[in-house]
Amino acid sequence: MRHVLAEGCLLEPQVRAHAHEMFAVLSDPAIYEFENEPPASEQWLHRRYELLESRCSSDGSAYELNSEYWRRGIGSAAVQAMLHELGTQYEVERYVAVLKASNFRSLGLLRRLGFGSADESEAAAWRDTPDELVMVKAARRIADAP
Numbered sequence: 652m653r654h655v656l657a658e659g660c661l662l663e664p665q666v667r668a669h670a671h672e673m674f675a676v677l678s679d680p681a682i683y684e685f686e687n688e689p690p691a692s693e694q695w696l697h698r699r700y701e702l703l704e705s706r707c708s709s710d711g712s713a714y715e716l717n718s719e720y721w722r723r724g725i726g727s728a729a730v731q732a733m734l735h736e737l738g739t740q741y742e743v744e745r746y747v748a749v750l751k752a753s754n755f756r757s758l759g760l761l762r763r764l765g766f767g768s769a770d771e772s773e774a775a776a777w778r779d780t781p782d783e784l785v786m787v788k789a790a791r792r793i794a795d796a797p
């Protein structure tokens with residue numbers, strides 16, 4: 652995996668060496684207003700990141716950002732850069748995001764990046780629980796560029 656440069660931030664592949672610094676970030680209750688819970692211990696997070704180094708997430712976890720830095724455009728810049736990376740380097744043609752319907756911050760970020768609501772049949776295929784929204788966006792192919 653490559654490092655991806657976004658406006659105002661550098662996206663690095665997640666590795667276990669990040670666990671110590673990320674434990675403090677992920678212990679912030681603000682992150683869990685809509686779903687999930689903080690890591691049980693730094694040791695647990697270390698194990699988890701070790702597993703994720705394999706690049707095969709089994710639970711479809713989404714992005715998280717230290718709440719001290721929210722609403723500065725970092726989240727959308729980072730996700731936009733990752734969409735570009737997926738489209739250009741991995742030929743991904745369609746992006747799908749699943750989020751809690753109440754997560755207005757995440758919904759705002761996705762709308763800002765051009766995601767729209769999936770139609771009901773596609774949403775049903777992705778949704779795990781009734782309180783989730785499914786948003787989709789077609790990747791802009793190089794051939795479509797002006």
Ligand SMILES: CC(C)(COP(=O)(O)OP(=O)(O)OC[C@H]1O[C@@H](n2cnc3c(N)ncnc32)[C@H](O)[C@@H]1OP(=O)(O)O)[C@@H](O)C(=O)NCCC(=O)NCCS
Pocket residue numbers: 681682683685713714715716717720721722723724725726727728749750751754755756757758759760761763
């Ligand atoms: C969701 C999250 C990544 C957004 O990151 P961010 O860097 O704050 O997002 P941005 O500054 O790029 O904002 C993008 C859009 O999101 C929406 N948004 C973000 N914070 C908001 C807030 N406090 N109130 C209302 N809308 C908000 C806005 O529509 C914003 O666009 P705008 O500033 O042009 O109005 C961040 O809030 C977070 O980590 N939340 C906790 C974890 C989580 O919910 N992850 C997503 C799971 S699906």
